[in-house]
Amino acid sequence: MADGQSLAVVGPNGSGKTTLLECIAGIRQIESGTIGFNGTDVTRLPPEKRQVGYVPQDCLLFPHLTVDQNIAFGQKNPSTDGKDEVKEMMKWLGISHLVNRSTKSLSGGEKQKVALARALMTRPRVLLLDEPFSSVDRVSRSKLLGEMRNLLDQVSRRFELASLYVTHDLAEAQLMSERVAIMNKGRIEQVGRWDEILQTPKSAFVADFMGFNILSGTLSSIGASFAVASVEGQSVQGIANGLAVGERVIVVVRPQAISLSLGMDNAKPSWRHCQCNILEASITAVRKMGSIAQVSIDAGFPLSVEIGSDLIDELNLAAGSTVFAHFRASEVSFLRD
Amino acid sequence: MLGVVLGVLLVARVAPFLSSTQEKITVFAGAASAPVLEEASRIFEARYGVKVELRLGGSGSVLSAMKISKTGDIFIPGSPEYLLQAARLGIVNITSGGVRVLAYLVPAIIVQKGNPKNITSLEDLARPGIRVGIGDPKSVCVGLYAKDLLERNGLWENVSRNIVVYAQSCDATAALISTGAVDAIIGWHVFQAWTPDKVDIVWITASKIPRIAYIAGAVSAFAKNKHSAERFLNFLTSNEAQALWIKHGYFATAQDAKAHAPDAEIPYLEDLV
Amino acid sequence: MASLAFLALFIFVVILAGTIFLDPSTLISAFFSDEIQFAIVLTLITATIATVVALIVSIPAAYVLSRSSFPGKDFVDALINIPIALPPVALGTALLIFFTNTPVGIFIDNSIVKFVFEPPGIILAQFSVISVLAVRLMKPVFDGIDSRYEKIARTLGHGELDCFVRVTLPMARDGVFAAGVLAWSRAMGEFGATVTLAGATRFKTETLPIAMFLNLSLANLENAMAIILILLALAVSVLLVSRKIAYRGAIPS
Numbered sequence: 001m002a003d004g005q006s007l008a009v010v011g012p013n014g015s016g017k018t019t020l021l022e023c024i025a026g027i028r029q030i031e032s033g034t035i036g037f038n039g040t041d042v043t044r045l046p047p048e049k050r051q052v053g054y055v056p057q058d059c060l061l062f063p064h065l066t067v068d069q070n071i072a073f074g075q076k077n078p079s080t081d082g083k084d085e086v087k088e089m090m091k092w093l094g095i096s097h098l099v100n101r102s103t104k105s106l107s108g109g110e111k112q113k114v115a116l117a118r119a120l121m122t123r124p125r126v127l128l129l130d131e132p133f134s135s136v137d138r139v140s141r142s143k144l145l146g147e148m149r150n151l152l153d154q155v156s157r158r159f160e161l162a163s164l165y166v167t168h169d170l171a172e173a174q175l176m177s178e179r180v181a182i183m184n185k186g187r188i189e190q191v192g193r194w195d196e197i198l199q200t201p202k203s204a205f206v207a208d209f210m211g212f213n214i215l216s217g218t219l220s221s222i223g224a225s226f227a228v229a230s231v232e233g234q235s236v237q238g239i240a241n242g243l244a245v246g247e248r249v250i251v252v253v254r255p256q257a258i259s260l261s262l263g264m265d266n267a268k269p270s271w272r273h274c275q276c277n278i279l280e281a282s283i284t285a286v287r288k289m290g291s292i293a294q295v296s297i298d299a300g301f302p303l304s305v306e307i308g309s310d311l312i313d314e315l316n317l318a319a320g321s322t323v324f325a326h327f328r329a330s331e332v333s334f335l336r337d
Numbered sequence: 338m339l340g341v342v343l344g345v346l347l348v349a350r351v352a353p354f355l356s357s358t359q360e361k362i363t364v365f366a367g368a369a370s371a372p373v374l375e376e377a378s379r380i381f382e383a384r385y386g387v388k389v390e391l392r393l394g395g396s397g398s399v400l401s402a403m404k405i406s407k408t409g410d411i412f413i414p415g416s417p418e419y420l421l422q423a424a425r426l427g428i429v430n431i432t433s434g435g436v437r438v439l440a441y442l443v444p445a446i447i448v449q450k451g452n453p454k455n456i457t458s459l460e461d462l463a464r465p466g467i468r469v470g471i472g473d474p475k476s477v478c479v480g481l482y483a484k485d486l487l488e489r490n491g492l493w494e495n496v497s498r499n500i501v502v503y504a505q506s507c508d509a510t511a512a513l514i515s516t517g518a519v520d521a522i523i524g525w526h527v528f529q530a531w532t533p534d535k536v537d538i539v540w541i542t543a544s545k546i547p548r549i550a551y552i553a554g555a556v557s558a559f560a561k562n563k564h565s566a567e568r569f570l571n572f573l574t575s576n577e578a579q580a581l582w583i584k585h586g587y588f589a590t591a592q593d594a595k596a597h598a599p600d601a602e603i604p605y606l607e608d609l610v
Numbered sequence: 611m612a613s614l615a616f617l618a619l620f621i622f623v624v625i626l627a628g629t630i631f632l633d634p635s636t637l638i639s640a641f642f643s644d645e646i647q648f649a650i651v652l653t654l655i656t657a658t659i660a661t662v663v664a665l666i667v668s669i670p671a672a673y674v675l676s677r678s679s680f681p682g683k684d685f686v687d688a689l690i691n692i693p694i695a696l697p698p699v700a701l702g703t704a705l706l707i708f709f710t711n712t713p714v715g716i717f718i719d720n721s722i723v724k725f726v727f728e729p730p731g732i733i734l735a736q737f738s739v740i741s742v743l744a745v746r747l748m749k750p751v752f753d754g755i756d757s758r759y760e761k762i763a764r765t766l767g768h769g770e771l772d773c774f775v776r777v778t779l780p781m782a783r784d785g786v787f788a789a790g791v792l793a794w795s796r797a798m799g800e801f802g803a804t805v806t807l808a809g810a811t812r813f814k815t816e817t818l819p820i821a822m823f824l825n826l827s828l829a830n831l832e833n834a835m836a837i838i839l840i841l842l843a844l845a846v847s848v849l850l851v852s853r854k855i856a857y858r859g860a861i862p863s
Binding site: 025026027046048050051052053054056060062063064072075076118119121122197241 | 684718756758759761762763765766769776777779780783817
């Protein structure tokens, strides 16, 4: 990661995200491998020498110190200059009014800012945030997320540090950063930009985590640009990813990449010259969620489709209707089973 | 099941102690006479079926215990001064001839086996660096005698500087030397007989010993079982018992004791009263 | 509720009823007597020193037991609990034997500090009894402090010792204080180990509990009762003072 860059780390609970942060911070020992900051190997360095700012889950503000004392805790030389530094930081984060307050009576948002200020005082090279919103309810969360994103952008710019943002919530991660690392059972499955991952998920777990349709099939033939797999008797075209004929494969395609129409002609005019999968299916369920609708169809195997709600009304789609599912071969990936 | 069996066995074991059908006398005694009292009480109990309970400790301490609890059939201190004290408190009657003299004690210096500090006389106790222990003069007979002994020889000031501890009973005083906690004690000569493999005796120059003590007992005013108490006291003066005293290292007659201290006085109660 | 009443009644009857037999003038003269004044001062000084030393040793020990895992930890944990099960007299006897019958002990006793039948022996005896008690009391205190606080403090640039002093200890303040008060009280009342190792010498190693014992063996019941009341008064005042201190600026545990 470069200075000023941010990376979101997502994964289900227990996938090792917090452990990863702890290892980077130096408060957990690693068994093998190295950790490097800007080319310097810090694997042997104790946490106090690594210059990592850690904002933990639950903030963990020191209960026996006041807010400003908490923030000043990481200062190298708390002389009179130190006091000004603290004041300045508090002003910049908008928490000047909290000076001399005890940590007990703070709101969730205030606590986060204090924890952030405290971490930034050490002029860290890396900033780690561990599920800042895990204990915040859904409603307040959406409000605070935007604020947090702005704040982190400002922090990145001002302090030129790399930041890691850990969460188990996919939507939250998407909002916080352009790049993401997806973790599962202690391993990083894939790292990259969101669009890269959505285009080419590297494993079934990643695809599943991102909400793809997951199907099982066998690779039946490989063509010039695309391969064909047999799924429940149907042929599906997609990207082979180096697999061989006869291998069992996982077929993944995003619900958003599928379009529905009442006939076999291409659902979208722009797709006219593209390789397309067109499958006949019957609708098993329709669920409108505002402007988006989720439609479950059966094409010999179940598929989840996401289309605009207006299309539902336009085509008069309902459970039991027969439709045709259209999706481009380039949107289908074959993964090793 | 196992618990029930164990429980029954336990109760059977303990019951004799709890039952009050057996006749019983309690003897409050200075620890100086412990070894003989223990053996004698076993013989007495086997022969006459009367249980003898011994309460041992510093003579003063056991007297206090009698005074506070107002119980006790017999009082046998390690020296006559405590009998006098008991008489003053009304606990025993010494005029009516109820006092039995049982054995004689001579004060002596007891040192560690092999006498590593080479102590040969009372004066040596005042040597710098020697650690001395005696009984507490306020509550232990041998402590009282030790202080008296040192005072009458003009040694109290010098030696007391070396006294590091005052034991609370005769056996505690003896233990001071047998455990090696001090270099020397002034104790009863008989202490050496208690742990001959751990300690040696250094007899004090005869002329320096002002007083010889004796163990004497009397029936107390609190006695519930005067008859058996008298019987036990008589037993303790019998020939059979005399042999016990001698066996355990005590002097059975005044002459034997005086052999080590010809000029010493023996404070007979009649004279003290 | 009934058992609480029983307990209160028990304490009242057993301890306080004895005061009926005391007349105030005896109590006052006993309190001001040289012997008891000496005993009060000696007891306060030795108990305080023993407690301070015990805390210095047991705080880190309890912390290590709480946080680290090392080979043999279970063994050490069990070992530390042994002195609590031992009657103090046994502990005192073990110490006495050590200093008079083992080469190391004899060397220490003769060349470094004299413990046997001397005032330092009081402090050592008290220390032996209360230090393991203190560790037992303080380990749960450290257990209850989330170790993540220390970890965060480390990332903020402070070494292990620094974090312990600036974060863990202040957070453990109440627990440490309570443990200290309990240890001090126990030291004040220590008898068995003290009398065995330091002896019961008036005006030298006579602590309050020993003074009580000596007066009892001389059947000086008034003095003995006076000492009981003094010990009681000391215990109560310590309790009151410590509660005051604890409630002032209480830390959330």
